[in-house]
Amino acid sequence: MKKYFFSLFGKQQEIQNKLLAYIEHTETMALDMEQAVGAYLSLDEPEFSKIRARIDEMEHRLDLLRREIEEEIYGRHLLPDTRGDILVLLESIDKIPNRIQALTREMALQRVQVPEILHPSLRNLAERDVKIVQVMSRAARAFLDKPDQVKPQARELSYYEHEGDLIEQEAVALTFADNSLQLAHQLQLHRLIDDLGSICDIAEDVGDRLVIAALKRIL
Amino acid sequence: MWLSGGFFLGWAVGANVAATVFATAVAARMLRFSTAVELSIVFIVLGGFINGPAATETLNRLGPVATLPSAFTLAVVSAAVITCMSALGLPVSAAQTGVGALLGYQLFQQGTISTPAQPLLRTIMITWICAPVFSALIAFLLYKATVQVFRRLPMPIFLMDQALRLGLILAGCYGAWAFGGNNLANVVGFYASQDLFAPVHIGPWVISQSRILALLGGFAIAAGIASFSHRVMLTLGRDLVKLDAITALLAILAQALVVDFLAHSWEFGKHTLPAIPISVSQALVGAILGIGMARGIQTIKLKILGNIIVAWITAPVFSAGLSYLLLRLAHRLA
Numbered sequence: 001m002k003k004y005f006f007s008l009f010g011k012q013q014e015i016q017n018k019l020l021a022y023i024e025h026t027e028t029m030a031l032d033m034e035q036a037v038g039a040y041l042s043l044d045e046p047e048f049s050k051i052r053a054r055i056d057e058m059e060h061r062l063d064l065l066r067r068e069i070e071e072e073i074y075g076r077h078l079l080p081d082t083r084g085d086i087l088v089l090l091e092s093i094d095k096i097p098n099r100i101q102a103l104t105r106e107m108a109l110q111r112v113q114v115p116e117i118l119h120p121s122l123r124n125l126a127e128r129d130v131k132i133v134q135v136m137s138r139a140a141r142a143f144l145d146k147p148d149q150v151k152p153q154a155r156e157l158s159y160y161e162h163e164g165d166l167i168e169q170e171a172v173a174l175t176f177a178d179n180s181l182q183l184a185h186q187l188q189l190h191r192l193i194d195d196l197g198s199i200c201d202i203a204e205d206v207g208d209r210l211v212i213a214a215l216k217r218i219l
Numbered sequence: 220m221w222l223s224g225g226f227f228l229g230w231a232v233g234a235n236v237a238a239t240v241f242a243t244a245v246a247a248r249m250l251r252f253s254t255a256v257e258l259s260i261v262f263i264v265l266g267g268f269i270n271g272p273a274a275t276e277t278l279n280r281l282g283p284v285a286t287l288p289s290a291f292t293l294a295v296v297s298a299a300v301i302t303c304m305s306a307l308g309l310p311v312s313a314a315q316t317g318v319g320a321l322l323g324y325q326l327f328q329q330g331t332i333s334t335p336a337q338p339l340l341r342t343i344m345i346t347w348i349c350a351p352v353f354s355a356l357i358a359f360l361l362y363k364a365t366v367q368v369f370r371r372l373p374m375p376i377f378l379m380d381q382a383l384r385l386g387l388i389l390a391g392c393y394g395a396w397a398f399g400g401n402n403l404a405n406v407v408g409f410y411a412s413q414d415l416f417a418p419v420h421i422g423p424w425v426i427s428q429s430r431i432l433a434l435l436g437g438f439a440i441a442a443g444i445a446s447f448s449h450r451v452m453l454t455l456g457r458d459l460v461k462l463d464a465i466t467a468l469l470a471i472l473a474q475a476l477v478v479d480f481l482a483h484s485w486e487f488g489k490h491t492l493p494a495i496p497i498s499v500s501q502a503l504v505g506a507i508l509g510i511g512m513a514r515g516i517q518t519i520k521l522k523i524l525g526n527i528i529v530a531w532i533t534a535p536v537f538s539a540g541l542s543y544l545l546l547r548l549a550h551r552l553a
Contacts, residue, residue, distance in 0.1 A: 082377075147376060
């Protein structure tokens with residue numbers, strides 16, 4: 001019986017450590033994405049490819065880690081409520097590495113030429129993405145450690161998401177205002193801006209889900 | 220041979236009623252069924268051995284059963300009513316079927332309920348009504364106190380999970396202990412007035428007949444739990460788990476407190492409240508309603524209340540009627 005209890009609680013610690021590692025790797029991936037955007041805009045092809053390879057590898061590692069966590073969660077290790085909350089957290093955060101990988105892949109495949117006038121907006125948007133992923137990670141850690149502190153982080157997420165929206169709108173407006181660009185090119189740029197801005201939206205969604213799960217926990 | 224009726228009753232109680240205490244933990248897959256069975260058996264037998272004789276004495280005072288064949292008949296009737304009502308999904312109580320069977324026996328023997336037994340019968344019936352109410356009240360207060368504790372001391376999610384998990388196991392053990400102390404009387408009560416076993420001397424200790432009966436009854440319940448309680452545990456547990464782990468834990472704790480309280484006799488000034496066997500499943504339903512009220516859920520499910528009231532009336536009436544008919548039939552055939 002003693003062995004049973006200790007193995008059970010040891011497993012919980014293991015799941016928590018893996019979750020924290022998952023959150024940390026997601027943050028690292030966001031930083032890589034910002035560097036990838038910088039390299040892409042500077043037309044530094046070798047650097048961009050190097051970062052993209054790193055992102056692909058990290059996304060694969062995160063997939064494996066997510067599966068490991070899910071398998072352990074579905075074992076006899078957590079109560080149904082906790083199991084549900086952790087799975088929601090994991091599934092919603094998982095959209096960020098997937099989106100980052102898809103974004104850099106599209107950049108590599110489409111090789112869209114970005115006019116100089118859009119560079120500051122795209123750099124700003126990538127920077128906002130990093131910032132919002134960092135706040136989201138703080139919120140996720142708070143959910144695991146101090147669920148009552150998730151709400152203020154979620155408010156911060158909404159603030160950054162709004163800022164991201166403004167930058168995105170400005171970039172789209174600049175794209176379509178430039179008459180020297182062909183419509184197809186404009187639409188390609190629009191999609192790139194959309195994809196970059198969507199990371200803010202996903203992070204805000206994670207925050208909303210965390211707030212609901214945390215409210216449920218603090219009775 | 221006549222003791223086999225008691226074993227059948229113990230088995231029915233183990234298979235249908237005793238499952239409530241570990242139902243949540245097993246259905247949530249946080250405790251293996253085999254571990255739940257082991258813990259249930261240990262704590263039910265211990266609780267019955269240590270506290271069981273008090274409630275057995277109460278049933279014996281209600282109407283001692285004169286012969287072994289009569290005790291056998293009453294035990295079989297009680298077991299049959301428990302099995303049938305459980306199959307119908309009603310929150311049946313071994314206490315109510317047991318008391319019903321004893322009343323049937325008195326009606327058969329004397330044509331009426333004896334005058335000395337009437338005040339005790341009144342106390343028992345009032346207790347049956349009050350037990351779910353008190354269970355609801357305790358659960359309500361426990362929930363409010365828990366909310367305060369969690370608000371002041373917010374816990375990391377995994378620590379809370381561990382605390383709840385451990386709490387569910389401990390509450391289950393306590394529930395099993397309380398169940399053994401309170402409900403074992405329903406299994407062995409019919410045999411309490413018989414002279415079946417000589418006291419056993421082990422060193423300085425003397426184990427009386429009532430404790431030997433308690434041990435045997437405990438083993439019969441254990442057989443019921445080990446053989447047939449898995450399905451009941453899963454069904455009950457899924458219903459409870461829907462409420463969430465905290466509610467399940469507090470409900471089991473409130474139920475166990477009430478059941479344990481009534482496993483002992485208490486002095487209140489000049490009045491004595493004897494140990495009274497009650498329905499554990501009805502106490503549990505009361506506790507769940509209490510937590511529902513604490514959470515501000517205004518709509519009490521009338522169907523659940525209706526089921527309790529139906530069980531309050533039908534279990535003793537069926538038991539009394541069936542035992543009366545069987546005893547009369549046996550008397551005519553003899």
